[in-house]
Amino acid sequence: MREPLPADMFDELCPSSLNPIRFGDKWAALIIRCLEQGPRRFSELRVPLSRVTPKVLTQSLRSLERAGLVNRTVYAEATPHVEYELTPLGRSMLEPIAAACAWAEQHWDELLDARESYDDDARLDRTG
Known part of the structure; x- marks a missing residue:
C-alpha cells in the first residue's frame, strides 16, 4: 500500500506556490511533485491539490500526458480505475523543479x- 499524499503538501504557505518558474501550466510542477513517489489515482492527487478544480486538474494531466511527462493507465478490473505516473522524461523534471x-x-x-507591494500599488491606482 502506498503512503497517502498529505493534504497540506501544497498549502498556501508552501514556497512552491510562489515559484515564478512554470513548467507547463500553473499546476504542472505540483502534479509532477505529487507523482514523484509513484503512480497515483486522480482522487489521491485531489488531496494535496484541493485548490485545483477537477476540470482544471484533468486538463493539466492531459497536457502533461501530451507532453510525454505523464502516463495514464486505465485498469479495467472489477473496480475500474485510472492511475497517472511520471515517464522517464517526467522524472527528469524533478531536479529542476x-x-x-x-x-x-x-x-x-x-x-x-x-507581491504585497505590487498589490498595494495596484489598489492605490484603482482608488485614485
Missing part, C-alpha cells in the same frame, strides 16, 4: 514583500 522550489523557499520573504 526541486531547484526552483529551493530558490523560492530561499527568497520567500522577498517574493511575499514584492
